Amino acid sequence: MTQTKGTLYKGREGMWSWVGHRITGVGIFFFLLVHVLDTSLVRVSPEAYDAVIGAYKNPIMIVGEIGLVGAIVFHAFNGLRIILVDFWSQGTRYHRQMLWTVMGLWVITMIGFTVRHLMLFLDGWGGF
C-alpha cells in the first residue's frame, strides 16, 4: 500500500479519472472553437475551405485525429460512468469496476477506430 505523507490528497482511481476527464474536456473545447472556425470557411469560398480542410489529410494530422478521438471517447465513456455514479443506486459501490469497464471499452473502440482510420487514410493518400 502506498503511504500518504502529510495531507496531500492521493485519490487513486477516482482522482485520476477526474484529472483525465478535466484535461480531455478542456482539449475538446479548444478543438471545437477551431473546428467551428474552419467549418465557417464554407461561407468564404470553396477553395478556402478545401485548402484548410486539406490539412486534416496530412499524416501528422491523422495522428492528431486519433488523439482527438481518443480524448472524446474517454470523455464520453467516463462521462456516462459519472452519470451512473450519480443516478444509479449502486453507482458509488461499483464506480471502480465501471472505470475499468470504461478503460476496456476505450481500448477496444480505439483499436477499431485507429485501424479503420489508418486504412482509409492510406487508401486515398497520394504520398508526400
Add this chain to the structure above:
Amino acid sequence: MTTTKSDALLPAQGIEAPRSGRIDPKYLRSGSSKSGSFEMAAWVFMRVSGAALVVLIFVHLTVNLLVGEGIHQIDFGFVAGKWANPVWQFWDLTMLWLAMLHGGNGMRTIINDYAEKDSTRMWLKSILYLSVIVIIVLGTMVIFTFEPCLLDGSGQLLESSPSFCQNV
C-alpha cells in the same frame, strides 16, 4: 492492511451527516437560494447534454471519418451534400449548441476552481462567455446561410459544386 475492502468502503449507516443542524442556511441544499437553483440546473444540464452528445458526436465521427472514403471525402462538396438535408442541418445545430454550452459550462467550473483572484476570475469568465456566444452565433449562421451552388464571374457553376446543383 487488516480491514477488508468491502467493510472499509461501504458508506456509514445511521450516522448523522457532519455538522447536522448547525449549517448556515445559505449552504443548505434544500430551500431555494438563487445561485443554488442555477447551479443545480447547470449540474443537470451537464448530464443531460452529455448523454445526448455521445450519440450526436459518435454519429458525426462515424459518418465523416469511418464510412465512404473517410477523411479524404471531406471537402466543400461533401458539406454541401450533407447540409442539403435538413436532418443534418438540425443535427449539426443541436451538436453545436449542446457542445458549446456543455463545454462552456465545464470551463466555467474550471476557472472557478483555479482562478483565485476576483479580477482574474472575472476576466477569464468574460473572455469565455464572449467566445461561447461568438462561436454559437457564427456556427448557427453558417448552417443557415450556407449556399451550395456558387457561380463564377461568368455565371458558370463552380467546379466544386455538388452534382445536385446541375438540376436547379
